[in-house]
Amino acid sequence: MNESNLPHVLTVDDDPAIRSLISEYLTDNGLRVTAAANGEEMTAALEEYAIDLVVLDLRMPGEDGMTIARRVREKSSLPIIVVSGRLDEVDRVMALELGADDYLTKPFSPRELLARIRTVLRRVTAAQSLTGRQADARAFRFAGWELNIGTRRLTSPVGKRVELTNGEFCLLNAFLASPGRVLTREQLLEASRLYDDVYDRSIDVQILRLRRKIEEDPSHPQYIKTERGVGYVFAAAVDKLTGAAS
Structure with missing residues (x-):
């Protein structure tokens, strides 16, 4: 494979030994790697390269990782795996709430880091695929319901407008773009994040709320069905409306 086509990882750590270890291992396993010692070098690397993921x-x-993560997340959805030498649960929760995609405690094996990087990259690729299918749609229709993408308006079969939160809209949009396809919780979270901010990270809770709004009997859903141990699938037929409205 052409090296320019390999996923490009940016590792940011003030310890040169750790930077070297991570860089060598990831490079030996099919990734491009750029190393930075601090936030300033990280910013320069992000400006120079098309980075796929940050460790x-x-x-x-100086500027700690928490501040850097917050700054990156304010500007983009670039995947971030946070690493820390502390076992403090508060750090892990804060990092995830700031939008980190994963959290790893030092000392860790390079093999585990590689596995987590690959998992996050697969998840993001799947989410981008979902978003691409949503891009040219102006509305979706199913069983008399209509979701207008431009206005974010959901209309029931009897013509009643149903209010949706940002998270509920993003989830329903992702389901309607891929009817009949099983979507994992991770795919739904990433699809939602790419579309808008979803502060409630419990996909299960958001789906329960969405079911209450579109299902006749939420305890026996006909549209959003659970695939145990995998995720969810939208079981109804969906019509996709594209192009300009007439």
Whole structure:
């Protein structure tokens, strides 16, 4: 494979030994790697390269990883795996709430880091595929319901408008773009994040709320069905409306 086509990982850590270890292992396993010692070098790398994922040390002198993660997440949905030498649950929760995609505690094996990187990259690729299918749709229709993408308006079969939160809209949009396809919780979370901010990270809770709005009997759903141990599938036929409205 052409090296320019390989996923490009940026590792940010003030410890040169860790930077070297991560860089060598990931490079030997089919990834491009750029290393940075601090936030300034990270910013320069992001400006120079098309980075696919950042491995970010949480505790660094100067601008710490938490501040850097917050700054990155304010501007983009670039995947971030946070690493830290502390076992403090507060750090892990704060990192995830800031939008980190995963959290790894030092010391960790390079093999585990590689596995987590590959998992996050697969998840993001799947989410981008979902978003691409949504891009040219102006509305979806199913069983008399209509979801207008431009206005984010859901209309019931009797013509009643049903209010949706941002998270509910994003989830329903993702389901309607891929009817009959099983979507994992991770795919639904990433699809939602790419479309808008979803602060409630419990996909199951959001789906329960969405079912209450579109299902006749939420305890026996006909549209959003659970695939145990995998995720969810939208079981109804969906018509996709494209192009400009007439």
